[in-house]
Amino acid sequence: MPRILITAGPTREYLDPVRYLSNASSGKMGAALAKAALNAGFEVTIVSGPVGCHYPQELRVIRVTTTDEMLQACLQVFPDCVGAIGAAAPCDFRPKAVSVEKIKKTGDDTMTVEFVATPDIFAELGKIKQPNQWLVPFALETCENGKEHALEKLRQKNGDWIILNGPKTILGGYAEVEILDRTGTTLATLSGTKESVATQIIGTINAELRMQYAE
Amino acid sequence: MPRILITAGPTREYLDPVRYLSNASSGKMGAALAKAALNAGFEVTIVSGPVGCHYPQELRVIRVTTTDEMLQACLQVFPDCVGAIGAAAPCDFRPKAVSVEKIKKTGDDTMTVEFVATPDIFAELGKIKQPNQWLVPFALETCENGKEHALEKLRQKNGDWIILNGPKTILGGYAEVEILDRTGTTLATLSGTKESVATQIIGTINAELRMQYAE
Numbered sequence: 001m002p003r004i005l006i007t008a009g010p011t012r013e014y015l016d017p018v019r020y021l022s023n024a025s026s027g028k029m030g031a032a033l034a035k036a037a038l039n040a041g042f043e044v045t046i047v048s049g050p051v052g053c054h055y056p057q058e059l060r061v062i063r064v065t066t067t068d069e070m071l072q073a074c075l076q077v078f079p080d081c082v083g084a085i086g087a088a089a090p091c092d093f094r095p096k097a098v099s100v101e102k103i104k105k106t107g108d109d110t111m112t113v114e115f116v117a118t119p120d121i122f123a124e125l126g127k128i129k130q131p132n133q134w135l136v137p138f139a140l141e142t143c144e145n146g147k148e149h150a151l152e153k154l155r156q157k158n159g160d161w162i163i164l165n166g167p168k169t170i171l172g173g174y175a176e177v178e179i180l181d182r183t184g185t186t187l188a189t190l191s192g193t194k195e196s197v198a199t200q201i202i203g204t205i206n207a208e209l210r211m212q213y214a215e
Numbered sequence: 216m217p218r219i220l221i222t223a224g225p226t227r228e229y230l231d232p233v234r235y236l237s238n239a240s241s242g243k244m245g246a247a248l249a250k251a252a253l254n255a256g257f258e259v260t261i262v263s264g265p266v267g268c269h270y271p272q273e274l275r276v277i278r279v280t281t282t283d284e285m286l287q288a289c290l291q292v293f294p295d296c297v298g299a300i301g302a303a304a305p306c307d308f309r310p311k312a313v314s315v316e317k318i319k320k321t322g323d324d325t326m327t328v329e330f331v332a333t334p335d336i337f338a339e340l341g342k343i344k345q346p347n348q349w350l351v352p353f354a355l356e357t358c359e360n361g362k363e364h365a366l367e368k369l370r371q372k373n374g375d376w377i378i379l380n381g382p383k384t385i386l387g388g389y390a391e392v393e394i395l396d397r398t399g400t401t402l403a404t405l406s407g408t409k410e411s412v413a414t415q416i417i418g419t420i421n422a423e424l425r426m427q428y429a430e
Contacts, residue, residue, distance in 0.1 A: 017357050018238050018304065021230075052267020089233065093326050102357045104364075109332035111308050117324035142232050143316045 001043045005074060005081045006034050007088035007121065009049035011067045015113060016099040025089035027051030029138075029175060032198035033087055034059050040202050045081070047073045049088060067091055067118035078125050083134040083205070085163075086122045094118050126158030135159040136205060142166065151184050161187065161208065163201060179204050216258045220289060220296045221249050222303035222336065224264035226282045230328060231314040240304035242266030244353075244390060247413035248302055249274050255417045260296065262288045264303060282306055282333035293340050298349040298420070300378075301337045309333050341373030350374040351420060357381065366399050376402065376423065378416060394419050 008030020012020040031053050034044045038058055045060040047070055055061050062077070064070045067090040078084055093115035103111065122137040129135055137159045139150035146164060154162040165177040175197040179187040187208065190200045223245020227235040246268050249259045253273055260275040262285055270276050277292070279285045282305040293299055308330035318326065337352040344350055352374045354365035361379060369377040380392040390412040394402040402423065405415045 012239075014239075015236075018355060019236060019306070019308075020239065021234060021236055023233050024229075024235065091234070092320065093234075096325075102355065105307060105332055110311075111330040111332075113328050113330065115326040115328065117320055117326075140233060140317065 001041060002082040003043040003045060003080060004037055005077050005084040006030055006037065006044060006046045007048070007070060007074060007084070007086050007090070008034070008046055008055075009051040009088055011049040011070050011088070011090045011118075012065050013067065013091045013094035013118065014098060015095045016101065016103045018102055021091055021093060021095070021115070023089035023091050025049070025051075027053045027055075028173065028194050029198065030087040031055050032194040033085055033201060035195070036198040036202040037085075039199070040206060042082075042202075045077050047077065047088070049090070067094065067121065071119050071121045071124055074121055074125060075128070078128065078133075081133070083136065084122075084125055085201075085205075086135075086137040088121075089140065090118065090121055092118055092120070120157065122157040122159060126156075129158060134161075134205070134209070136161050136163060136201075138163045138165060140165055147178070147180070147184070150180060151182075154180065154182060161205065177201070181208075216256060217297040218258040218260060218295060219252055220292050220299040221245055221252065221259060221261045222263070222285060222289065222299070222301050222305070223249070223261055223270075224266040224303055226264040226285050226303070226305045226333075227280050228282065228306045228309035228330075228333065229313060230310045231316065231318045233317055236306055236308060236310070236330070238304035238306050240264070240266070242268045242270075243388065243409050244413065245302040246270050247409040248300055248416060250410070251413040251417040252300075254414070255421060257297075257417075260292050262292065262303070264305070282309065282336065286334050286336045286339055289336055289340060290343070293343065293348075296348070298351065299337075299340055300416075300420075301350075301352040303336075304355065305333065305336055307333055307335075335372065337372040337374060341371075344373060349376075349420070349424070351376050351378060351416075353378045353380060355380055362393070362395065362399070365395060366397075369395065369397060376420065392416070396423075 009027035010023045010025040012022045014020045047062045062073045096114040150164040175194045176191040188204045190197045224242035225238045225240040227237045229235045262277045277288045311329040365379040390409045391406040403419045405412045
């Protein structure tokens with residue numbers, strides 16, 4: 001069976017042994033997509049950051065902590081997959097310096113931290129993507145011209161379709177997303193429980209793939 | 216029955232709608248202490264940050280996200296308690312400015328964030344502590360002179376005993392702690408599963424309280 005890669009959950013970038021920068025992400029959308037993909041007949045490898053939610057047993061699950069670890073796992077898995085969906089919220093900055101010991105509060109009770117960008121996982125996958133592979137990143141946009149930003153991201157990452165979602169989707173059970181193709185056409189606007197939206201996302205991708213093969 | 220307050224889990228300090236600074240903390244030690252305290256005949260209110268673990272049903276659980284929310288909840292609950300144990304890992308810094316929209320990566324791919332100290336929850340409880348109440352903060356120390364730092368914290372917070380633990384204890388099921396009194400005397404050195412260590416911590420506190428009443 002064709003295998004797909006799904007990234008899920010947040011990643012963490014540690015400042016010292018206890019403090020870290022992270023992104024709000026429950027892993028639930030990744031889990032729902034994995035279940036929907038299994039139901040649609042795919043095999044699934046999930047690369048997941050630290051989450052409290054449980055993944056279906058039929059999955060191959062690779063657990064990671066940092067964005068770099070997530071990237072390395074994805075680079076290893078992707079060549080054996082027909083496609084990848086990026087439902088993770090990898091932390092896109094890491095501290096420039098990591099302290100081996102817990103940072104102590106100083107007298108003036110302030111702390112200035114310089115962060116540098118972490119690698120863009122789906123942009124890296126976009127570079128090694130073969131003509132028979134597809135890539136579907138997510139874009140979480142909280143401002144008005146979110147669609148424009150999402151399309152820019154889709155091109156930067158060399159993706160095929162992008163799933164645009166708002167901050168409402170992050171932690172709850174409810175999702176509201178829009179699937180766009182590279183021309184900016186909205187293929188679907190979906191809302192409902194994460195399970196129902198995930199099923200419709202997999203359905204939309206499958207329908208697009210069938211259309212491409214038919215062409 | 217006498218009620219005790221237990222804080223548990225991490226807190227989060229958001230930079231924008233998705234990114235946050237946090238501390239590694241599973242909430243398991245708080246849950247184990249709560250169970251041990253119930254078994255010892257206490258009623259328990261737990262004030263907990265976002266965790267994946269489950270708390271026993273017999274507890275009163277107050278869920279919070281930020282350090283300030285944890286402080287407000289504790290200030291409300293503590294006056295009705297005989298004592299408090301601080302097993303939480305509250306994030307001790309918050310960003311000076313919080314962005315309403317998701318911060319975009321800039322061209323040079325760096326980000327400098329100024330953080331300011333959040334309130335010290337147990338130091339605040341120490342200020343309102345009555346003579347018949349007791350306070351047991353935790354100190355997570357990763358460097359060599361950890362005991363010294365822990366004692367300084369104990370005095371700053373006006374606590375009665377302090378539980379010194381190392382970074383090994385943070386996420387796993389295993390704990391290794393030392394209980395110190397204000398003179399620096401080690402009352403107990405405990406190691407084992409979090410459940411077993413929690414039972415021994417409650418036992419040690421109870422024994423100390425009995426000794427005080429006997430005096």
